[in-house]
Amino acid sequence: MxxxxxxxxxxxxxxxxxxxxxxxxxxxxxxxxxxxxxxxxxxxxxxxxxxxxxxxxxxxxxxxxxxxxxxxxxxxxxxxxxxxxxxxxxxxxxxxxxxxxxxxxxxxxxxxxxxxxxxxxxxxxxxxxxxxxxxxxxxxxxxxxxxELRLLPPGQTAVPFRISDTGWAFDTYDTATQAFSSNYVTIVDGRAEHRAIPFRYxxxxxxxxxxxxxxxxxxxxxxxxxxxxxxxxxxxxxxxxxxxxx
Missing domain, CATH: 3.40.50.150 (Vaccinia Virus protein VP39)
Structure with missing residues (x-):
């Protein structure tokens, strides 16, 4: 940091x-x-x-x-x-x-x-x-x-936690390093904006x-x-x- x-x-x-x-x-x-x-x-x-x-x-x-x-x-x-x-x-x-x-x-x-x-x-x-x-x-x-790795089937790296008409959010995991990120996609005036924040579980x-x-x-x-x-x-x-x- x-x-x-x-x-x-x-x-x-x-x-x-x-x-x-x-x-x-x-x-x-x-x-x-x-x-x-x-x-x-x-x-x-x-x-x-x-x-x-x-x-x-x-x-x-x-x-x-x-x-x-x-x-x-x-x-x-x-x-x-x-x-x-x-x-x-x-x-x-x-x-x-x-x-x-x-x-x-x-x-x-x-x-x-x-x-x-x-x-x-x-x-x-x-x-x-x-x-x-x-x-x-x-x-x-x-x-x-x-x-929440129990939610990941083999081959999948993402877990969604919010879905709406104006955007969605999901976590992505790297089980080898314990790194994950929270990703937010927001629809503004018909365009998608993406923001990701890194974490370590x-x-x-x-x-x-x-x-x-x-x-x-x-x-x-x-x-x-x-x-x-x-x-x-x-x-x-x-x-x-x-x-x-x-």
Whole structure:
């Protein structure tokens, strides 16, 4: 990842906050904030990839001091313009390596943001960075999907996830490298516009090993923020790794 806005510059930031999107609904936001506030307790929280503040702002409003890291100035500008935005400190930088002052009770990555790190090395660095910011007994929380490779029949590399009269969206996978991309085709005035964002998918067991390399240990894993049990049929997970107490 570079030190510019990357794939989340002004064109994406301008339309990122969609109040009709499920991710912005109270039933999606409130359980996440509930759990993170519980884990933070009397301490501070660090959000890696804070974006426009979907989680950071309501968590801050609960009385939890929140610091965010993000490389997109366009996204962060929108966070700062919102009510309460001045209460969330933000450092511009790559959340896999950028260090900030202070010690945190909880660090977290939500909504598949770990996949924005497109190499295994970068994902490992992210765990090391999160662990370095945690106080003893602190927790690192990641919300991410389970790779949907079961949807791929032999010879197929694409999985559609949205189809409408004005466009369609699909993911493409490279199972040899774990690289995948989300592709969006939009019809504007009869012409097709294409946008692709690269990611790297990662397995739960792989994340557990990254955590061990960073000195963390798995404490909990659920299917969602409401602590639904995680099973072999779960399509996503919320995992909590703990830094051992001194």
């Amino acid at each position: 570079t030190d510019d806005d990357g794939y989340f510059g002004e064109p994406i930031a301008a339309r990122y906050d969609d109040p009709s999107d499920d991710m912005f609904q109270p039933e999606a936001v409130d359980p996440a904030v509930d759990l993170l506030a519980e884990l933070a307790g009397d301490g501070a929280a660090l959000e890696l990839g804070v974006g426009t503040g979907r989680i950071a702002l309501p968590l801050s409003a609960r009385g939890v001091p929140v610091h965010g890291i993000d490389m997109s100035r366009a996204m962060v500008a929108r966070l700062r313009a919102k009510p309460g935005g001045d209460a969330v400190d933000v450092t511009i930088g790559d959340f896999a390596t950028t260090r900030v002052a202070g010690e945190f009770a909880a660090a977290y990555l939500v909504y598949n943001t770990i996949n924005n790190l497109t190499t295994q090395d970068a994902q490992v660095d992210c765990f090391v960075n999160a662990a370095a910011h945690l106080r003893p007994g602190g927790c690192f929380v990641v919300e991410v999907g389970v790779p 990662v397995w739960p067991a792989e994340l557990d090993l990254m955590a061990r390399l960073a000195g963390l240990r798995l404490r909990d894993r659920w299917e969602d923020w409401k602590r639904t049990p995680f099973t072999g049929e779960s399509r996503q997970h919320v995992s909590v790794w703990e830094k051992p107490a001194r």
